[in-house]
Amino acid sequence: MIRKLYNLWPDRSILLRIGALQAVLAILQGLLLGLLVPILRALLQAEPDFQAAAPWLIAGAIGLLLYWVLTVIATPIGFAASMELAAALRHHVMRHVATLPLGWFTAANKARLARAVTADAGNIGHLAVVIGAPAIVSMLVPLTIIGVAMTLEWRVALVFLAIIPVALLTLRHSGRIASEADIELEEAATEIAGRAIELGQAQTVLRAAGQGQSGGIRMREALDEHRASYRRGLRRVMLPDLSYTAIVLGGFIAILAFSVYLLLSGSLALTDTIVLLVLAVRYLEPLGNLIELIGALRAMENAAVRVQSILDTPTLRYLPHAATALEHTGIEFENVTFSYGNTPVLSDVTFRCPAGSTTALVGPSGSGKTTVTRLIARFFDVDAGCVRVGGADVRQLDPGVLLNDIAIVFQEVYLFDSSIEENLRLARPDASSEELNEAARAARLDEVIERLPDGWQTRVGEGGSRLSGGERQRVSIARAFLKQARIVLIDEAASALDPENERAVSEAIARLARDRRRTVIVIAHRPATLVAADQVVALEGGRVAEIGSPTELRAAGGIFAKLYGQYEQARSWHIPRRN
Numbered sequence: 001m002i003r004k005l006y007n008l009w010p011d012r013s014i015l016l017r018i019g020a021l022q023a024v025l026a027i028l029q030g031l032l033l034g035l036l037v038p039i040l041r042a043l044l045q046a047e048p049d050f051q052a053a054a055p056w057l058i059a060g061a062i063g064l065l066l067y068w069v070l071t072v073i074a075t076p077i078g079f080a081a082s083m084e085l086a087a088a089l090r091h092h093v094m095r096h097v098a099t100l101p102l103g104w105f106t107a108a109n110k111a112r113l114a115r116a117v118t119a120d121a122g123n124i125g126h127l128a129v130v131i132g133a134p135a136i137v138s139m140l141v142p143l144t145i146i147g148v149a150m151t152l153e154w155r156v157a158l159v160f161l162a163i164i165p166v167a168l169l170t171l172r173h174s175g176r177i178a179s180e181a182d183i184e185l186e187e188a189a190t191e192i193a194g195r196a197i198e199l200g201q202a203q204t205v206l207r208a209a210g211q212g213q214s215g216g217i218r219m220r221e222a223l224d225e226h227r228a229s230y231r232r233g234l235r236r237v238m239l240p241d242l243s244y245t246a247i248v249l250g251g252f253i254a255i256l257a258f259s260v261y262l263l264l265s266g267s268l269a270l271t272d273t274i275v276l277l278v279l280a281v282r283y284l285e286p287l288g289n290l291i292e293l294i295g296a297l298r299a300m301e302n303a304a305v306r307v308q309s310i311l312d313t314p315t316l317r318y319l320p321h322a323a324t325a326l327e328h329t330g331i332e333f334e335n336v337t338f339s340y341g342n343t344p345v346l347s348d349v350t351f352r353c354p355a356g357s358t359t360a361l362v363g364p365s366g367s368g369k370t371t372v373t374r375l376i377a378r379f380f381d382v383d384a385g386c387v388r389v390g391g392a393d394v395r396q397l398d399p400g401v402l403l404n405d406i407a408i409v410f411q412e413v414y415l416f417d418s419s420i421e422e423n424l425r426l427a428r429p430d431a432s433s434e435e436l437n438e439a440a441r442a443a444r445l446d447e448v449i450e451r452l453p454d455g456w457q458t459r460v461g462e463g464g465s466r467l468s469g470g471e472r473q474r475v476s477i478a479r480a481f482l483k484q485a486r487i488v489l490i491d492e493a494a495s496a497l498d499p500e501n502e503r504a505v506s507e508a509i510a511r512l513a514r515d516r517r518r519t520v521i522v523i524a525h526r527p528a529t530l531v532a533a534d535q536v537v538a539l540e541g542g543r544v545a546e547i548g549s550p551t552e553l554r555a556a557g558g559i560f561a562k563l564y565g566q567y568e569q570a571r572s573w574h575i576p577r578r579n
């Protein structure tokens with residue numbers, strides 16, 4: 001896993017440089033400690049021999065200087081490398097999610113994504129360097145010290161060596177538990193982030209329903225769970241951590257006891273005993289640090305697993321022989337079956353919208369109308385059957401080709417917090433001002449712009465909050481005109497707009513549909529839109545219940561006739577009639 005991530009490093013030679021530098025630093029540290037042997041031997045005599053110690057002291061000073069210079073060089077290289085890895089990871093993840101089906105973007109996954117590109121990528125980059133360096137030091141310094149101890153007293157050196165396997169075994173166990181605790185804690189943290197996103201998105205709904213507090217309760221639950229898992233984690237890692245510390249301390253006591261025994265039995269000189277004990281302290285210190293390093297290493301590995309799990313999410317697949325242009329603008333559903341996860345939504349849906357026609361999609365709430373439009377724009381892929389646009393399976397169409405020719409007018413129109421002009425230009429950045437004006441006129445947006453304080457340059461607020469729902473929809477319809485899209489998918493507002501917007505939006509939709517160069521599919525709620533359609537596809541429970549012209553279906557007295565009656569009734573309640 002970690003190797004996979006290291007492969008993402010843009011310039012891997014930098015890793016070799018860091019590794020080599022750290023190895024040199026570690027060996028240098030060990031050798032500097034080795035210099036203690038001749039120095040202490042010369043100085044710890046009854047008559048200290050400064051002359052004998054002097055060359056070793058000079059060598060030590062030069063070694064220390066070299067150590068300092070190498071550390072100064074290593075620090076910025078490590079910093080640059082960690083930034084590079086984090087940036088490469090972030091780009092990689094963002095490129096990947098841009099190709100995922102829209103269904104993937106749930107609140108929980110948005111939270112995972114946010115953590116992956118912020119904390120996780122940053123930690124991986126940082127820890128890769130921060131752990132890498134001391135890990136090399138913590139391995140090489142003890143090994144160098146064992147080499148030095150061998151030259152002094154091989155039997156004590158063996159005690160040094162014997163500590164390693166026992167320590168590593170405990171370390172492995174402790175690392176596994178630390179890793180499990182870290183995974184649990186991270187899951188709780190992601191849950192908090194998901195709830196926070198959900199809470200932000202649902203504010204309007206929660207407040208409107210007087211449920212602002214219950215939103216807070218869900219958040220508090222997540223926070224409590226996070227705190228609890230933190231405490232659980234601490235309790236779980238405490239015992240293995242303490243055992244490891246006990247082994248390291250026990251190791252020192254063993255070295256001390258054995259060295260004193262050898263001293264008392266006359267086989268080890270006092271100076272060598274002191275040197276061995278100094279070496280033992282320096283030997284055990286990096287071993288002691290390993291417990292923290294292993295925790296950080298596991299945390300990094302877990303972060304890498306989380307990032308990798310996003311990178312492993314399958315992207316939309318493209319069938320071979322990609323079509324590079326639409327032959328016509330007809331749309332066909334052939335035995336389409338689709339579910340969101342395990343929830344079946346469409347079953348065996350078949351219908352055809354000839355090029356240039358207008359099709360009204362009707363059906364009770366939840367019957368799958370919006371899903372039909374999403375499948376045409378390939379926000380999701382069908383489970384079975386086939387959706388064809390311009391004669392080609394949408395999975396064969398280059399995404400650019402498909403979306404260039406499709407404009408979508410959603411019920412809830414999202415606008416960016418910039419000017420009306422910029423929001424419109426999204427549809428065609430190179431449009432001339434004449435084309436912008438024409439699109440605005442066609443969508444009856446010109447009347448709205450005239451009223452706004454700064455006209456075209458008026459900022460619309462986040463999500464378009466400074467415009468009414470109907471006005472936002474007019475912007476969206478103007479985008480469709482401007483884009484000159486040959487296929488338009490419209491989700492007509494189900495709730496009644498104010499009379500002025502109602503008329504303007506209906507007129508604009510009718511104008512879009514009148515142009516026979518366009519194929520229009522409209523999820524229709526207004527009797528006027530329904531009557532103007534060439535055909536009606538009525539869905540019920542995810543199946544096609546009726547297909548025919550509006551007149552035929554009204555006469556047939558089925559589901560369409562019933563819905564038509566309901567819509568008419570609803571209109572008569574909501575729209576004040578003027579006589």
Ligand SMILES: Nc1ncnc2c1ncn2[C@@H]1O[C@H](COP(=O)(O)OP(=O)(O)OP(=O)(O)O)[C@@H](O)[C@H]1O
Pocket residue numbers: 103340343345363364365366367368369370371372
């Ligand atoms: N992203 C999603 N994930 C899971 N289920 C979904 C998702 N979107 C819609 N559904 C479910 O799929 C079913 C069909 O939804 P769809 O929005 O297509 O119906 P609709 O006919 O357009 O409804 P409405 O008229 O209320 O907008 C519903 O039961 C809905 O809850």
